[in-house]
Amino acid sequence: MSSVAITEIGSLVTNDSTLGDGALGIRENAAIVIEHGKIAWIGDSSNAPAVDAAHSVAGKTLIPGFVDSHAHMVFAGDRSEEFAARMRGESYSAGGIKTTVAATRSASNHELRENTSRLVAEMHRAGITTFESKSGYALDVENEARTLQIANEFTTETTFLGAHVVPSEFADRADEYVALVAGEMLNAAKPHAKWIDVFCDRGAFDVDQARTILSAGVAAGLWPRIHANQLANIGAVKLAVELDCASADHLTHLSDEDIDLLAGSNSVATLLPGAEFSTRSAYPDARRLFAAGVSVALATDCNPGSSFTTSMAFCMAVAVRDMGFSPEQALLAATSGGAKALRRTDIGGLSLGMKADFSVLNAPSYIHLSYRPGVDLIDSTWIDGKNVYQR
Ligand code: NIG
Numbered sequence: 001m002s003s004v005a006i007t008e009i010g011s012l013v014t015n016d017s018t019l020g021d022g023a024l025g026i027r028e029n030a031a032i033v034i035e036h037g038k039i040a041w042i043g044d045s046s047n048a049p050a051v052d053a054a055h056s057v058a059g060k061t062l063i064p065g066f067v068d069s070h071a072h073m074v075f076a077g078d079r080s081e082e083f084a085a086r087m088r089g090e091s092y093s094a095g096g097i098k099t100t101v102a103a104t105r106s107a108s109n110h111e112l113r114e115n116t117s118r119l120v121a122e123m124h125r126a127g128i129t130t131f132e133s134k135s136g137y138a139l140d141v142e143n144e145a146r147t148l149q150i151a152n153e154f155t156t157e158t159t160f161l162g163a164h165v166v167p168s169e170f171a172d173r174a175d176e177y178v179a180l181v182a183g184e185m186l187n188a189a190k191p192h193a194k195w196i197d198v199f200c201d202r203g204a205f206d207v208d209q210a211r212t213i214l215s216a217g218v219a220a221g222l223w224p225r226i227h228a229n230q231l232a233n234i235g236a237v238k239l240a241v242e243l244d245c246a247s248a249d250h251l252t253h254l255s256d257e258d259i260d261l262l263a264g265s266n267s268v269a270t271l272l273p274g275a276e277f278s279t280r281s282a283y284p285d286a287r288r289l290f291a292a293g294v295s296v297a298l299a300t301d302c303n304p305g306s307s308f309t310t311s312m313a314f315c316m317a318v319a320v321r322d323m324g325f326s327p328e329q330a331l332l333a334a335t336s337g338g339a340k341a342l343r344r345t346d347i348g349g350l351s352l353g354m355k356a357d358f359s360v361l362n363a364p365s366y367i368h369l370s371y372r373p374g375v376d377l378i379d380s381t382w383i384d385g386k387n388v389y390q391r
């Protein structure tokens with residue numbers, strides 16, 4: 001079937017101000033036509049051209065698919081008890097990662113694929129049409145490569161995060177581990193990865209170690225991104241800007257100097273409200289970033305320790321309620337912001353020629369995504385013009 005129309009869209013969000021009102025480029029009573037998986041026509045539903053198949057959404061809202069630029073999707077094991085302990089008052093430390101590492105190393109490929117596939121299906125139900133996935137729950141040469149290979153079966157946005165924490169067998173030998181990550185492990189990982197990431201934070205890797213690893217990754221042809229300022233500000237944002245990281249992620253702790261650096265850079269500030277929520281940490285104030293003109297993304301950080309959610313709508317609701325986003329800023333951050341954090345121009349909006357990745361909402365406007373927290377509003381999700389989820 002070569003052309004498909006989605007008609008009777010009550011409120012169409014394009015993220016293209018030349019196609020409709022405001023920064024979100026909103027049109028009412030609209031239709032889109034998809035050809036070869038891309039947006040081929042946008043206009044009034046009453047003027048929609050003849051197509052091979054038409055699908056009415058009867059007045060619902062249609063938004064660009066969410067772009068989840070930060071997730072950790074390939075792992076085994078369960079850490080719900082750790083969450084319960086935290087809610088009783090224990091503090092979050094990166095140490096819990098090692099529990100997942102033990103479970104992931106001993107899991108079969110079949111088990112890891114099944115776990116990942118379940119989470120990907122959850123993401124489609126949540127309106128996510130592109131997601132990034134990091135390694136970092138294996139932390140040895142063979143298993144980092146193995147988990148990245150599995151991630152690659154589900155997404156092209158794969159990230160080598162061998163520098164998540166120093167594994168127990170390298171306790172007190174962190175520099176040896178850094179050399180392994182930047183050498184043999186990087187070599188094994190790079191055929192399966194597009195990006196390289198380091199958890200540059202208190203209790204993980206310091207700025208010099210992170211620079212060594214990210215620079216080695218860049219020299220090997222990977223693109224850099226970084227976990228920055230989640231637990232403390234040890235200077236990771238400065239490094240992000242120095243290395244032109246596509247994104248600096250978390251930013252729970254954020255100084256004015258960091259904000260100025262980001263504003264003058266090509267690095268996106270990716271905020272992860274699920275992590276502050278699930279570790280009961282104070283939320284960063286995104287208004288400071290917006291006021292300085294920093295590009296902002298929202299992502300789920302889906303992982304078994306600090307943010308076990310695939311709900312971008314939940315992250316948006318928290319961002320609006322507690323981080324100073326407007327509903328409009330939250331939608332932009334979860335779509336075009338995520339695309340920018342992945343340095344992609346074919347996703348994150350519905351301009352002509354972009355990938356036909358979108359979701360239909362059971363709601364009269366996109367604002368309902370944060371106005372109705374915890375309510376599943378996703379009616380259907382489409383990738384390359386194909387329906388991957390229908391309620
Ligand atoms: O992005 N910050 C480091 N990594 C993950 C948490 C990993 C874990 O606790 O398993 C994050 O929040």
Ligand code: FE
Pocket residue numbers: 070071072227301303
């Ligand atoms: Fe993370």
